Amino acid sequence: MVRRSVAVAQKGTAPPLSEYYLPAEPVYNEIDVVPYKSHQTHQFPQVPRTTRRPSFHGVGPILPQGHNFALERPPVQPIVGQRAAHFELQKAEKLLSKNPEKAAKKPFNPIVLTRRGCTDVPFCMLFILYIFGWAFVAFIAYNYGKPERILYPTDSWGNSCGKKRPSVFDTSEKPYLYFFDLTKCVSYTTLLSGCPTPQMCVSRCPTKYWSYVSLARAWSVDSVQQNAFCDYTVDVNSITTFNQLQTLVKTGKCAAYTVPSSVVLGRCVPEVIMEATNAFKENGTLNDMLNRFGNDANGLVVTDSQINETVGVVKAIASGDGQVLQKVVVDLGVSWWQILSFLGIAAVVSFVWTLIMRIMGGFMIWLSIFLLLIGLGGGTWYCFNQYQMLIKQGAINDYSFQPILSVYFEMPNTWLTFAIILGVLLVIIFLGVLFIRTRVSLAVALIGESSKALGSMLSTLFFPIFPFAVHIAVFALWGSVAIWLASIGTENCVYQNYDWPEDPMNNQSCNCQTLGTLANCRFLNLTKPEDQIAALQAYNLFGLFWMTCFISALSDMTIAGAFASYYFAFRKPKDVPSFPVLRSAGRAIRFHMGTLALGSMLLSFVKMLQVILDFVYNKLKNVENPVGKAIYRALTCLFWCLEKILRFLSKNAYIMTAIYGKGFCTAARDSFTLLTRNLVRVVVLNRVTAFLLFIGKALITCGMGALAFYYFTGQIRIDDLPQVKLHYYFVPVIIVIIGTYFICDLFFQVYDMGVDTTFLCFLEDSEANDGSPEKPFYMSDELKRLLGKENKF
Template identity: 40%
Template sequence: MGHKIVQDLSNSWPYIVGALVVAMLLCLIYIFLMRWFAGFMVWLSLFSVVGLLSYCCYASYMKYDELGRAGGDSDSASSSSNSNSGILNQVQQEVDHILHMKYTWLVFLLISAVLLGIVLVVMLFLRNRIRIAVALIKEASKAVASIMSTLVFPLFLWVMQLLVTGWFLLVLLYLASSTHPVYKAAMDNCTCHTLSGTYEAGDRCDPDTFSICLASCPTAVCHFYGSEKEKYVNYLHAYNAFGIFWLMFFISAIGEMILASTFATWYWTFNKSNVPFFTILISTARIFRYHLGTAAFGSLILAVCRVIRVILEYLNRKLKKYDNSFVRAVLCCLRCFFWCLEKFIKFISKNAYIMCAIYGKNFCRSARDAFNLLMRNVVRVFVLDKVTDFLLLLGKLAITAGICALSFHVFTHELEYKDYVNIPSLNYSIVPVVIIGVGTFFIATVFFGVYSMAVDTLFLCFLEDCERNDGSAEKPYFMSKELMKILHKKNK
């Protein structure tokens, strides 16, 4: 199987590379289309969700009413159970039994109704915030289109992360080979007495000084028994693991700060045509000169939190063999707490880097200012975050699914080709499709990660713009005319 997979990859690699190039182009096209169709996509998605939830409520109620008139729960699925059936059949029978219970559909009805109510409330009372989110998404598209080098910049970070990962693996292999040889004595019914001690069969010995035993035990031999790990290796493994966490978070922090500085420069330039051509290079030089300490401190906090989570996972695996409900509950609570803590620290760190890129303050002051600013606009933060996440997830899934479907039809020869198109016949056509799918999702994540950073940066700049400026000649607004129109503001 492995030989056939390698043969398939050697025959199909040009098509895999071509599919990944097409995925990059589709990501660029999607980002550009967001500039004009972001509002349409957001509202269409919301109305589609409303329609889907309404249909779920209707279907659940009809099924609940039908089972209620039929006399309650139906046991038809469970009555046909066979002891000789396989595990899949048993699972299928259990699922059918659950779906024939009227209270199952009552639960579905309640869940659908609650979700429908939440979406309707959001659409009715937060529609103005949704309009602001759509306008900021359009602004992010303009910023990315204005500074196209930001789309290539993540590749530089990716190369740095590959180098760090390679160094980690190199150190890991070196530590794994940090051993010393162990020699043990082999002798027949005799004991060797030396100044350093007494040797018996199976005792450790030193081949350089063991020759003195040959006088009393002529058949004694000090032979190689095996290798033993150095005592300090486990501590160095822990140090190496902490180093990889810190360096990976540090590289990500540098990338976020450089992109934040780039997009903040674009926002705070009143006339966008005056944005410097080499904005990202200027931002890179500024971050490396002034703010490496900020990135290192923020990534250190995340690294410590990640190490604690790894230790908790290790303890959880070790304690699984002990049937102690209290210990399992405590570990579960601790794992959940530190998972939430890491997510919160990542959120605060990202916004702290943006504030640091705008004002140049240290990490703690930037984190405090960002947190206070976001708390003063918590509803806008929630709406923008969810709207952006939904659109980017929609884009990732659409591009990945489209490329995978196209590649599947190509490699399975379900499409008609011209004579000059020679698609190779593969042993496993699914192999290149899976590789293309994973690569496409990774490329989409890289491109949309830049776009997400642009949205978050412009959002904080927009909030600062609203609080710092009043539209006068001395303090004009830097936001777009569309945003000023939504907020009923204007420059005098």
């Protein structure tokens, strides 16, 4: 490594180096001598030139008029500075001939000129190794799994319901799958070990409420034979006592209860309990029977509310043997292009809204604050006026229990209390706005700056489409691997001769490949390696968490790099690099995959700990331990807070890494200390930005929902467009509302990240620079005016 020196090419003495703006040092390698051609102004002799373009930290040397300089090879000395930029001598001459002083003072852009190296390399390697491991898990799943066992109704023994197959337990005339306790299946921990409740094929689904505890005081054999659901090894007709039934329930041989169910995809799914008292008076609900007879099942019999929470949403789809579902599908087939049209309009409106926020963002914020103060003031006056009016009428204050709520509003002190509360809020908000008005103005200016950057880099608005598509692909991969893993198992078959019970070959193992060809070889059950499947499912689930968090992190760093390159461009938008989004994505992938992997891994660990906590809690759910439940709630709250903190730290760490190329820990520390030094600004900006985005999402979503409602109900007619006839107009309306919200969130996510990046760049700019030619401010004139700062050149 060598240092640049300046020598006199012809006669004359060169000025000292201190008189020139030389931001940093060049790096030369493989120096040889190449003659330069003559120039109109300067005559250059043979000078050393690298076989590659010289790399300079900054703009490079500026050649003053009246002097000809050559670059010669000096002794080796340490390089000063850590920034590199490409430099060509011919371009320097052209720049010098126009304005040498302005060229000498061209500021440094840390986004473009920072020398970057790979950060957090070990975690990048770990992430790549995990991906290879995930591919191996997928290979195992696809090679050994049989998804038809999951997709089609299959009982706990591995029998396909309604399928004719040589089996020890004939299920050919039992087409429906019944779950003993479906509430145990509603948890994402089921993905690790499967639904823990017994499942069996039945010829009919339950049609009434029934609980075995109702037989504790009034035993009835007929009730057991008509309502009890037991597995294939139990003969219901042989149950003669309550103790016998209770033993079978506790050992999982019989279901503890039944509820009215309908068939959904071959499964018996409980119907929603609506107006249960009126609908099921003759049978009684589970709650009624538990209240009358008590729950001797130690939690084996669930309550109505548990059933509601588990399967209430499927009643409409399940009713009518799937007729509603068929009508919904028909409606979607007719109206799909109108739905896509509405979603396209929502995308355009979301884009236009970002422009509106640029133009009217400040006006909207100040108008909202003004209206809030007016509302609080008017509410205070109204409540105090009501208080005085009631006092004059001689109303009394009696705050004993009153069954009619309106009575309390006829008491003077009620209105006085409201007046005091609203008045206090009015004073607090007014004084707060009065004291932080500068910071509110600063937040408005920063939002406006982000809007300008967004307008100059419109590609940032469409970039989230790509990570969204990758998210869908990753989710599809995880789901398919999970299904295939859950279907892994070894089929067991035995020889069973029903015509000759004394056959010595009975119950002897036989090859399942001979089913249908070898007489009396029948399917018995399916043996699953539960522990191995749970471990592979856990690996697959963690892969989902890590990959999705990694994609989100890459998206955040890409957007942050694009916005930061705009902010640190001294002449906006002229100095903004071309293709800022692609360049930012390239920097993130080339240099900072390790940082992205580390940040996303930490978030994935917290998510996985939450899953493990829920898994353990569900295993011990029936254990009555108030201390354990308190610990579970405390840990749940702790992990939730930890996830929020990590998201905040990682988001700002990605911004600092996008700017300066730092590792995750260093970037997280620097961004955190920078934000804590400006805590009030952070709070004000976050609240103002959240308020603006909330207004945008609410107005666009509600507006598109109302427009879709009027269109699909026929109240709005468009010429040359056929009016569709739907069975359920609310189906496309709901889809439009949900789709519009996600589209708005997709657009505003970019805006939110842009505001955060601009804010962090602003804080770094205001603290690190002083307005001198060596350290100029990059902020806009509006921000400099608010801070009372200016560049000194």
